[in-house]
Amino acid sequence: MTVNDQVLSYPIPNDAALDPPAEWAELRARCPVAHVTLPSGDGATLLTRYEDVKQVLADPRFTRQLNAPDAARLSADGGGVFSSEMATIIPDSGEEHQHWRRLVGKWFTAKRMNAMRPAMIRIAEDLIDDMVKRGAPGDLRASLGFPLPVYVICDMLGVPAADRDRFSYWSDTLLNLTRYGKDEIEAAQGEFFQYMSDLVARKRAEPGDDLLSELIAVGGPEDGGLSDIQILVTGMALLVAGHETTANMIGKMVSMLLADRSRWERLLADPSLIRTTVEESLRFDANSGFGLPRYLNAETEVSGTVLPRGTTVVCSMAAANRDETAFENAAEMDLTRSPNPHLAFGSGAHSCLGQALARTELQVVLEVLLRRLPTLELAVPVEELERVEGLAVGGLREVPVRW
Amino acid sequence: MKVIVDEAKCCGAGQCVLIAPEVFDQRDEDGIVVLLEPEPAEDRHSAVREAAAVCPGAAIQLAEGS
Numbered sequence: 001m002t003v004n005d006q007v008l009s010y011p012i013p014n015d016a017a018l019d020p021p022a023e024w025a026e027l028r029a030r031c032p033v034a035h036v037t038l039p040s041g042d043g044a045t046l047l048t049r050y051e052d053v054k055q056v057l058a059d060p061r062f063t064r065q066l067n068a069p070d071a072a073r074l075s076a077d078g079g080g081v082f083s084s085e086m087a088t089i090i091p092d093s094g095e096e097h098q099h100w101r102r103l104v105g106k107w108f109t110a111k112r113m114n115a116m117r118p119a120m121i122r123i124a125e126d127l128i129d130d131m132v133k134r135g136a137p138g139d140l141r142a143s144l145g146f147p148l149p150v151y152v153i154c155d156m157l158g159v160p161a162a163d164r165d166r167f168s169y170w171s172d173t174l175l176n177l178t179r180y181g182k183d184e185i186e187a188a189q190g191e192f193f194q195y196m197s198d199l200v201a202r203k204r205a206e207p208g209d210d211l212l213s214e215l216i217a218v219g220g221p222e223d224g225g226l227s228d229i230q231i232l233v234t235g236m237a238l239l240v241a242g243h244e245t246t247a248n249m250i251g252k253m254v255s256m257l258l259a260d261r262s263r264w265e266r267l268l269a270d271p272s273l274i275r276t277t278v279e280e281s282l283r284f285d286a287n288s289g290f291g292l293p294r295y296l297n298a299e300t301e302v303s304g305t306v307l308p309r310g311t312t313v314v315c316s317m318a319a320a321n322r323d324e325t326a327f328e329n330a331a332e333m334d335l336t337r338s339p340n341p342h343l344a345f346g347s348g349a350h351s352c353l354g355q356a357l358a359r360t361e362l363q364v365v366l367e368v369l370l371r372r373l374p375t376l377e378l379a380v381p382v383e384e385l386e387r388v389e390g391l392a393v394g395g396l397r398e399v400p401v402r403w
Numbered sequence: 404m405k406v407i408v409d410e411a412k413c414c415g416a417g418q419c420v421l422i423a424p425e426v427f428d429q430r431d432e433d434g435i436v437v438l439l440e441p442e443p444a445e446d447r448h449s450a451v452r453e454a455a456a457v458c459p460g461a462a463i464q465l466a467e468g469s
Contacts (some may be wrong), residue, residue, distance in 0.1 A: 058461075101414065102433035109429040110417035275421075279457075339456035349414055351459035356417035 010036035010046055010314060011290060017385035017396055018256055020286035024048055024319040033305040036314065042072035044293070048319035050326035050343070052302050056315055058348025062294035071295045072312035075178060089233040101353065102340070103218065103226065104234060107156065107211050108353055112310040112362040116152070120361060122150050124368040132372075136402035137379035144369075145250035145399065149253050149361055152240030157235055158203060158210025166195070171240040175392045196232050196239075211238070227277045238354070248395030250365050255399055256333060257366075259382040266335060268374055271367065273400055275337045278362045283342035284333045285308040287387055288318040289394035292346060317343040373403040404448050405466040406455075408436045412462035419454035419463060426451055436462060 014021040020279040027034050028047040034046045047053050056062045065071065067088060087280060091097040106112075124144065131143035146168070153163050173180050173188035180188075207213040212235055218225035226234065257263045257277070267273055307313070321342045324330045345352035352358070369376060378385075379400035386397040406426065415434030419427035426447055428437040443451055455463040 035463065102435065105415035105434035106430075106432055108417070109431070109434045110420035110424075110430075110442075111429060113417070339453040341457045343417070345459060347459050348459065349412075351414050351416055355459075356421065359421065 007043075008034060008036045008046070010038055010044065010074065014287075015386070016383075018252070018259060018286060018382065020318070020322055023314075024322060028319065028323055032303045032345070033307070038072055038074055038314075040073040040076050042073070042312070043123065044314050045307060046071045046314050047302065048316050048323075049303060050320040050323035051321035053315045053317055053343055054347045056294060056302065056313060057292065057317075057343070057346050057350065059300075060093055060349075061296060061298045061300055062313060063297050064350070065295045065297070066293055066312070067348060068295050068297075070310045072293075074290070074293065089229055090237065094104040097349070099224075100226065100230070100234075103215065103347075104211075104238075105353060107214075107354055110356045113356045116156075117360060117364060119155070120148070120152060121368060123148055124364055125372065128368060128372050132403070137400050138402075140254055140399040141247075141251040141396060142398070144365065145254075146247045148365065149246040149358075150243050152357070152361060153239055156211050156242075157238060158212055159239070163195070167239055167243060170195075173245045174240055175244050178389070192236060196235050200228065200232050200235065211235075227341040242354055242357065243351075244393045244395070246361050248393055249282070249285065249358070249362060251396045252285055252287060252394075253278070253344045253362060253366070254369065254376075255378065255382070255385060255396060255403070256281055256284060256400070258376065258378045260333075261377060263333065263335060264370075264376065267312050267366070267370055271370055273335050274363055274366050274370075276338050276340065277314045277341065278359060278366065279340040280335055280337050282332055282344035283321045283327070283340055285344065285394075286318055286322070287394035287396070288344060288397070290314070290392045291316040291318065317346065337394075376401055376403045404443060404451065404468075406438060406441055406443065406451060407464040407466070408438045409460075409462045409464070412460040414460040414462075416459050418457050418459070419467050422457070423447060423450040427436045427454060 006109045008023065012021045012023050027046070032049045032052055036044055036046045038044055047056060091100050127144045127147055131138040150164050150167060154161070170188050170192040173185045202214070203213045204216050207217060212231065215226060215231050215234065220402065221227055257267065267277060292315045294313045294315065296307055296309060296313060299309050300307055320328045321344065345355040379402045388397050413436045415429060417429055419436060420429055426440045427444045428439055429435065430437055452465065455465050
């Protein structure tokens, strides 16, 4: 049976932790606009070709209004990050979105990220020291991958260090599409909302040198700033977005490099390849998660197929990043690949706001690991690495390493 | 080589600044691209081409040749 004759379940089940499912190549070749069934049972349209995914992500007719009455629900409870009420408070499109984006975007410029590098290096070194003290083997995911991005985004937002750990649970309930029930998700969201609401009130009373304080200082909408609720939701969105995505990517990147240790050795010999290696790891990540859903508010055509208004489209950036028509030797991990216009951060006006932050964190982690633990290797055969199931963002359950 | 940037398309990703910091910068107030060198020297052409190729907003246009 081929992909043309059946309705695929999406996400496509895959046992190999680092390799893409066989269906991707077949979908790109024969069924680039595929009908799939989501965990909720609702139908959606899956796109896997590079050109299609890139075009759709940059096309304003493909909206983020996943709460529309006829939009497909991703999970059975209709919960999850894409359809939460949060998504409706930050302007979705047009000038209002651009205004929001620019107000917040100034915090994520390349220059600011470079200025944060020394602090990130210190965090990475401290976390690696702690892992080494505990002795090999260690879990790189729990020791380094998870804490580093949380510490960095909490510092940017002015969240006290003592409160960092609570975010793991809150963001997990938002990002996990299958693990939690509706009540549990709602309770966690309520706590998270209350926490951020208190934090914003504290920042208003006692401003600090952080993103939330500065957003408050701009004033309300009448002064060109954001409303209270928008500031609060922006803070929640940045904490969630800045947490699990990069955290998982650190574990996956290091695993991919150690899975074929000649890659690691090449970097040891030539650390100038760190920048292109980070980009290639982002492109090569076959376990990047759900992809990006979009809701179509006008009939349009993709790869010769007419999609009616009301269609929910899922863009698989990870499948698009393996498209042979866009990347030479797409199935090879090439640490020198350049240019590397991968779609891991999306494309167009909504492409990831925090991408310079993520890139800098990934570069710093690699740089410090190569310097401090050059003998690093996986402590289990690569076949034993296990995926985290059900997350909007894909990751590995553990990354056991020794050195 | 002539470089043209489209501020309206710029999404502030900062890739151009990370790749070719002598040619591109971002405004402090909103992260939008600033073109430092509209006609960059030859030794920067390859970095500028890479920056244009990976810009997620397709906001960098290049006019190559004379």
